[in-house]
Amino acid sequence: MASRDEIILTTSEYDLDATLACGQAFGWERDSDGWTGVIQGRWVRLASVADGIKVHLAETSRDLVWLSGYLRTNVNIREVVATFPKDDEHLRDAVRMCAGLRLVRQDPWECLASFILSSTKQIVQIRQIVRALCERYGTAVVIPRGEASRFSFPTATQLAALSETDLRACKMGFRAPYLLAAARCVTSGEINLESVGSMKLSQAREELMKLDGVGEKIADCVLLFAYGFPTAFPVDVWVRRVLSQFYFRGRNVKPDRLRRFIERHFGPNAGYAQQYLFHHVRLTSVKKVSREQTEI
């Protein structure tokens, strides 16, 4: 049968907006027709519909495993949430407020590179840097007639051939040497990103942290957002703040103690819990700021 370029990916309890805008992936662009992005070199536009996600492709595709694998539409989010600690009302509130927020499964190199660029940057800026990087050094993908051109995220090999000055043209500042060195480590085989996925969590974290510019937080982001380690738990300023507020009466908690609390408290899907807490605190914080501004 003739395949069409528009399909429905059936799923439920999937908040596409929250999922693609929450700061786990930086390559998605929203317009009035939905979210446009590139997955494994394929242009795709996604939009929420009643029974799932409407998928618009540039080229026909014999199956959508590459897409359902990325979006993790087969994950039963209720089963995930059911593993959260029962007596944690803060987490329950966060889940309720962020219903439908999901974790996606990104390409390891793209995720690693993006989060190397993320340090001390706001999410909007990270998106800008990533876009510049794709447009300058990525590869144009096939797009439907009339659509704006899009580029895949540059491979490690593509970036390894560049200079630090080339990268700085994308406004990444002091992160440029980190990204360049990482690209060259991956290209030379000094680090094997594929092998990281089969390691134990602690070993995988150590492996990623061998890279200059990759500390615990960035390593955990890659382990959670690309490799799908379910207990990886990135702790950034927002998460530190919300954990302190919810579980330590707002006290400043030392890193070691915080790490032990996380491992004991959140259970086998701690990474999802982290994302709910992160998204929740950012939503409430942004709301507070805009309210302050309108009241003045």
Add this chain to the structure above:
DNA sequence: AACCAGGGAGCGT
């Protein structure tokens, strides 16, 4: 205009 951003390296204690 000043402040701060999904951090990390390189120090010193």
Add this chain to the structure above:
DNA sequence: ACGCTCCATGGT
């Protein structure tokens, strides 16, 4: 182990 400063850049 913790705490501090610096790093480059731009958005609110």
